[in-house]
Amino acid sequence: MLRSHLRLTLFALGxxxxxxxxxxxxxxxxxxxxxxxxxxxxxxGFQDTAGRFFEGNLNALVEHYRASDDPVIQSDARSVAALVERARLLDREWRIMQGPWYARAWHVLIGADQSLRGQVWSSYRFQVMLAPEAIAWGLSCALLLAWIAESIFVLIRRTLFPQRRRRQRRTAQVVSSSKRPE
Structure with a gap:
């Protein structure tokens, strides 16, 4: 009975x-x-400047800033380069998130930017969605968790108590042979 309640609990958790x-x-x-x-x-604003003087190439604008003799402009080159890199990262992440559901799920699980995922996790509010995809995910996770837990339980039982299984087979054979009409 405890085992069936444990199964139900794991299923509900999943x-x-x-x-x-x-x-x-x-x-x-x-x-x-x-x-x-x-x-x-x-x-x-930097994109407009790059469009006017460097055919829209932000990297060329950053290199121009770096080559300047003015230390203020050189400092701005680092800032603009950081902004350009951040925009590229976010654009790449956004493009991936426009893909099919399985690609988005895999990316968020494995390939997402750690800091972005951490920011989302810290502000995420748990909710019960009854959309079809949420129900499908819920049932899939529940069945997977229940299957994994049951597999681990069976593996442990077979490892720790191998004789019990043999005795059960012998008992079943004796019972079936004693029920045969002679």
Whole structure:
């Protein structure tokens, strides 16, 4: 009886965790998009300057700033280079988040920028979504967690108590042979 309650508890836990997955993926995508738009807005003036003097090439603008004799402009080169790099990172993240659901899920799990994922995690609010994808994720995670737990339990039982299984087979054979009509 305890084992069946444990199974139900693990299944419920897997279900609750699984229904959070699409919400977190959406939150990550929204966070990336907001940061991307903010970065583009911050670079707009520099982009205009690069458009007028360097055919839109921000790297050429940064190199021009670095080559300047003015230490203030050289300092600005580091700032602009950091902004350009951040905008590229956010643009790459945003493009990945425009892909199919499995690519987004894999990216958020494995390939997402650590700081962005941490920011989203710290502000994420757990919620129960009843959208079809949340239900599918919830059931999938619940079944996977239940299957893994049951597999571990069976593996441990077979490792620690190998004779018990043999005795059960012998008992079943004796019972079946004694029931045969003669």
């Amino acid at each position: 279900l609750l965790v699984g229904i959070q997955v699409p919400g977190f993926i959406d939150a990550y995508g929204n966070h990336v998009e907001a940061r991307r738009l903010e970065a583009q807005q911050g670079l707009a």
